Amino acid sequence: MSRPIEDDVISEAAVVLLFTDHSFLIIKRRAWKGDPWSGQMALPGGHRKEGETAMEAAVREAEEEVGIRPTIIGSLGIFSPHSKQIRVRVFLSYAEKELPFRTGDEVEWAAWVNESQLTPGQDCFYYNGERIWG
Numbered sequence: 635m636s637r638p639i640e641d642d643v644i645s646e647a648a649v650v651l652l653f654t655d656h657s658f659l660i661i662k663r664r665a666w667k668g669d670p671w672s673g674q675m676a677l678p679g680g681h682r683k684e685g686e687t688a689m690e691a692a693v694r695e696a697e698e699e700v701g702i703r704p705t706i707i708g709s710l711g712i713f714s715p716h717s718k719q720i721r722v723r724v725f726l727s728y729a730e731k732e733l734p735f736r737t738g739d740e741v742e743w744a745a746w747v748n749e750s751q752l753t754p755g756q757d758c759f760y761y762n763g764e765r766i767w768g
Contacts, residue, residue: 640709641689645723648692649679650704652727657746659735660766661699664742673742675766678702679722680740688723696727700744701736715767 652659665673678699682691689706696704704727712721732746752759752766759766 641687643687645688645712645721647681648688648723649677650692650696650725650727651677654729654732657748659746661744662742675764692725699741702733
């Protein structure tokens with residue numbers, strides 16, 4: 635019997651971990667004044683809109699940021715980043731191969747990366763010396 639995918643309206647934001655057998659997609663946010671995560675490395679995602687569930691937000695944000703409509707297969711739960719008091723739901727989406735992506739207004743660049751390209755830190759990972767948030 636399969637377990638239902640966790641979804642909620644209590645987390646203020648959602649991200650999606652788009653992954654293949656060997657890689658996952660990360661983004662670098664564009665620098666914007668007033669954005670607490672401006673210029674940071676992250677997973678595609680963002681804040682929920684009014685009336686939207688966390689899963690709906692994750693799908694919408696991935697489409698907006700990288701042009702990929704993820705098929706959600708699970709959730710890793712909710713976490714709060716160290717930099718701000720916010721609840722973020724993390725969803726999982728599997729792809730058989732690295733899908734083509736595009737970047738929009740909010741994303742400077744994106745890349746499929748392999749775990750071997752990451753450097754572990756305290757409660758985080760780094761890619762090319764930059765901390766991955768989310």
